[in-house]
Amino acid sequence: MGDKPPGFRGSQSWIGCVEASLCLAHFGGPQGRLCHVPRGAGLQGELERLYSHFTSGGGPVMVGGDADAQSKALLGVCLGPGTEAYVLILDPHYWGTPKHPSELQAARRVGWQEVSTAFDPNSFYNLCLTRPNKNQHTLD
Structure with a gap:
């Protein structure tokens, strides 16, 4: 794709959400819209956008950060009364x-987590909000 130095190919270096969105575009996958959040505490301000994304048919949201190197995929948002909010987090590296599904929950591979504790307040985050391409067909 040309965005990495020649030594990157064949390496075991990780890619982030920005590179993942470039790959989605390059290989004709779902559209990926990036959202940069300078500090994890700022995710509280993105909850309405995430809620709207999911309720309008958006797909999983890839999440990457700097100080918080634990990859996450968001599958849903639950907005409670006041500032209470939860996100449904999936560990994208699990295989x-x-x-029983409870094994995944017990190992924290998937589950609802409170936004205020699920993200490092000092880490920046990149979110890649995925949406099916307009010309992609889905099965009904």
Whole structure:
């Protein structure tokens, strides 16, 4: 794609949300719209955007940060009374077949987490909000 130095190919270096959105565009995957949040505490201000994204048919949201190097994929948002809010987080690196879904929840591979504790307030975050391409067909 040309955005990385020649030594990157074949390396074990990670890519972030910005590169993931470039890959989606390059390979014709779903559209990825980027949203930069300078500090994790600022995610509280993005909840309405995330809620709107999911209620309008948007797909999973890839999340990457700097100080918080734990990758996350957001699958939903639950806005409670006042400032109470939760996000449904999936660990995108998990693979395998659990004997029961509760295993995934117990291992914190998937589950609802309070926004105020799920994100490092001092880390920046890039969000890649995915949406099906207009010319992609979905199965009904």
